[in-house]
Amino acid sequence: MLTIQALLTLVPFVLAAPLIQPRAAETIPGKYIVVLKPNGPSAGEIFADLAGGALASVRRERTYDLGGFKGFAASLSDAQVEALKGDSKVAYIEADGIAHTQAAITQSDAPWGLGRISHRSKGVSDYAYDTSAGEGTCAYIVDTGIYAEHPEFEGRATFVKDVAGSATTDDNGHGTHVAGTIGSRSYGVAKKTKLYGIKVLDSSGSGAWSDIVTGIQLAVSHSKTQSCPKGVVVNMSLGGGKQQSVNDAVAAAVDAGLFFAVAAGNDGQDFSSTSPASEPKAFAVGASDVNDKLASFSNYGRTLGVIAPGVNVLSTWNDGGNNTISGTSMATPHVAGLGAYLLGLSGPLTPAQLKSKIQSSATSGAISITYPASLGTPNKLAYNGIS
Known part of the structure; x- marks a missing residue:
């Protein structure tokens, strides 16, 4: 199976952050975890920049800042997911699920x-x-x-x-x-x-x-x-x-x-x-x-x-x-x-x-x-x- 890591070695640049669907998981409809690139600003610092246009109504439900792991969880529409996928500060977006x-x-x-x-x-x-x-x-x-x-x-x-x-x-x-x-x-x-x-x-x-x-x-x-x-x-x-x-x-x-x-x-x-x-x-x-x-x-x-x-x-x-x-x-x-x-x-x-x-x-x-x-x-x- 071609992995995301493999894809990154095959293309010189990435146009959009990937949307990852958990394997064999119980997903929660409309809820996502947005992971930010590790070397950028924190979720709190950049959320105002992200929350324009289609993202104006997004409310963070969880904020993560754990060393190199940064991001937030939120309820998102399909349009909001697409808008976030196009943001250069986003590493990937993952559907939330149940453990x-x-x-x-x-x-x-x-x-x-x-x-x-x-x-x-x-x-x-x-x-x-x-x-x-x-x-x-x-x-x-x-x-x-x-x-x-x-x-x-x-x-x-x-x-x-x-x-x-x-x-x-x-x-x-x-x-x-x-x-x-x-x-x-x-x-x-x-x-x-x-x-x-x-x-x-x-x-x-x-x-x-x-x-x-x-x-x-x-x-x-x-x-x-x-x-x-x-x-x-x-x-x-x-x-x-x-x-x-x-x-x-x-x-x-x-x-x-x-x-x-x-x-x-x-x-x-x-x-x-x-x-x-x-x-x-x-x-x-x-x-x-x-x-x-x-x-x-x-x-x-x-x-x-x-x-x-x-x-x-x-x-x-x-x-x-x-x-x-x-x-x-x-x-x-x-x-x-x-x-x-x-x-x-x-x-x-x-x-x-x-x-x-x-x-x-x-x-x-x-x-x-x-x-x-x-x-x-x-x-x-x-x-x-x-x-």
Whole structure:
């Protein structure tokens, strides 16, 4: 397939910014994310210039200024899209779409994942870890929010903001479950990390990509105001069809120093056509079961970061109790928590250094992977290196 990048090498100049339609995605009619060229003015500075003629009635719904990633989200008519495509300050325009959590509720009682990531062999139920346990780190959960008052969080959890509404807690449960695997007292990998919930998904577990980009930006800006001397990790247990603006926002946040663990997805297919897992600077996570098999639902691919426990994972819930659910959503916080745990041990690392550390310490060849996932998917199971 001829890509936009390939087209740019074949022609000496571009007459109009491309309009990108997300692949295999649920788009939101009439809503777009407009990404500006990185070396130009900010969205706020140039919007007055853009908003002439056909654009006079455009109202920005979101504004993005995250290092090299700049732009805005707005409701646009076809004529307004065409007008923006002709503006030299616009890099590309992308239809807004919907992302979802990557989990499915099941019934089980066995919290086995912590034992698995702290031993080279399966079947060990205890969790071995260094008592530093992620102290001095901050973990951001970009999800359905967090029930910060859960006793398992021991006062270390904060609901930062609902970027799409006015909720003040997790009205779904998914985000609280993810946070518990990262850093709760009983179910967490990094039991002393500070937990920050940013709500970008609604009570049904769905949300607009434009709101998710806002959540990514908020994680970067908010973390700068907190005490996180050993580093910051971000968990994104959500996904949908490939959305370039979301990938670019994640890349900019990684460039700002934040490590991103992202769900590979639950479609049982290569994740190269999904976001944010397809972003190379993120760390995509697949799911395994208690028998060390790649979960039947888990996405896969040659650039998968690691595999982690993701079937029948017990963790915190938004009613103050616990729940057991499955998905790459549940595998990912094992790795975000592992990132916080390793930062707590070593001190600050760049995201690239932390990715390398997680991959080099992983247990190789432990997971049974069948065709077609076996074609090139790295067989590496997350491990905390305690031995």
